[in-house]
Amino acid sequence: MNNTVPKTMKAAVMHSTREINIETIPVPQIGDDEVLIKxxxxxxCGSDLHYYTHGRIGNYIVEKPFILGHECSGEVAAVGSSVNRFNVGDRVAVEPGVTCGHCEACKEGRYNLCPDVQFLATPPVDGAFVQYIKIRQDFVFSIPDSLSFEDAALIEPFSVGIHAAMRTKLQPGSTIAIMGMGPVGLMAVAAAKAFGAGTIIVTDLEPLRLEAARKMGATHVINIREQDPLNEIKTITNGRGVDVAWETAGNPKALQTALASLLRGGKLAIVGLPAQNEIPLNVPFIADNEIDIYGIFRYANTYPKGIQFLASGIIDTKHLVTDKFTLEDTREAMERALNFKNESLKIIVYPNGSTRVGDNQTDEMKVHN
Structure with missing residues (x-):
């Protein structure tokens, strides 16, 4: 390990729901094929908030002191003996799910379905609210100097939209409806724009998020508090319906609306996870119209595309990061994300202080006390 790397580091450790303490823990020791990242x-992310408030997501239960955070980027601090793709000081984005590489799903290229994936901040695997993490080199990606660390962290939620676009075979010029403009939904708008969608219709109930969606590339925004989304979509498309619909919020009503908004032969992607397991869907409509339904679980083979898209400048992300916190204030950051959805879009935590001069979007750190 590089001599400049300390032996201990600070970490934001969750001991119970809504309780996070700053502790000193050992810096991880890397293996031959691993990279240590500052x-x-x-x-x-929404999953961080779910663990923070409920202590579990489905079968994944927090049973010990736990570290959240998985959307991350940084600098290479040390490399293992067999690492040949990176050098100390390289700026990188981190894909947070390390897979086995040899199961059926991995060999088919659908490694997001690997049963043995080790995903940051998914129990029992600790996450990235720490000063250093280690990860296998094939899940680390170099980023150009023009790409900020914030944008590099956004590649993780952006990847969900890219994966949805690839799964639903989104074509240039097509018409899409995206339900729910949380951070994943907003990055889904960016993905739809990057893939060349001609008409991008979005729905939400927060004006801040709808305005952000417009800046990200939405051509039409629908406030569901004020308008009936299905009627609006039918009006916008002259009664035709959309080619593709993505539901990103995990809202049952939004999923039903997304399905109903499709034209004959349309494609529906289920991105958001609802609280309940079963939701009534119009089966005759699905059958009569030959609707294709796609489940979206994370992503696979998306990071190179994400880096390329964001580095190209085709997508305006500058307004997305609304709040910035130090590692010491991680609990305050989580509380703000939980309680101020009408004011905040993406909240970034900086485990090693604010990013260096020259990265855009990193003026003064905004700390909310």
Whole structure:
């Protein structure tokens, strides 16, 4: 390990729901094929909030002191003896799910379905609200100097939209409806724009998020508090319906609306996970119209595309990061993400202080006390 790497580091450790303490723990020791990364930016995700408030997601249960955070980027601090793709000081994005590489799913290229995936901040695997993490080199990606650490962290939620676009075979010029403009939904708008969708219709109930969606590339925004989304979509498409619909919020009503908004032969992607397991869907409509339904579980083979898209400048992400916190204030960051959805879009935690001069979007750190 490089001599400049300390032996201990700070970590934001969750001991119970809504309780996070800053502790000193050992810096991880890397294996031959692993990279040690000095974490520069970590985005707060909906799954982080779910673990923070409920202590579990489905069968994944927090049973010990636990570290959240998986949307991350940073600098290479040390490399294992067999690592040949990276050098100390390289700026990188981190794909947070390390898979086995030899099961049926991995060999088919659908490694997001690997049964043995080790995913950051998914129990029992600790996450990235720490100063250093280790990860296998094939899940680390170099980023150009023009790409900020914030944007590099956004590649993780962006990847979900890219995966949905690939699964639903989104074509240039096509018409799409995206339900729910949380951070994943907003990055889904970016993905739809990057893939060349001609008409991008979005729905939400928060004006801040709808305005952000417009800046990300939405051509039409629908506030579901004020308008009936299905009627609006039919009006926008002259009664035709959309080619593709993605539901990103995990809202049963939104999923039903997304399905109903499709034209004959349309494609539906289920991105968001609802609280309940079963939701009534119009089966005759699905059968009569030959609707294709796609489940979306994370992503696979998306990071190179994500880096290329964001580095190209085709997508305006500058307004997405609304709040910035130090590692010491991780609990405050989580509380803000939980309680101020009408004011905040993407919240970034900086485990090693604010990013270096020259990265855009990193003026002064905004700390909310």
């Amino acid at each position: 974490v520069m930016a970590v985005g707060i």
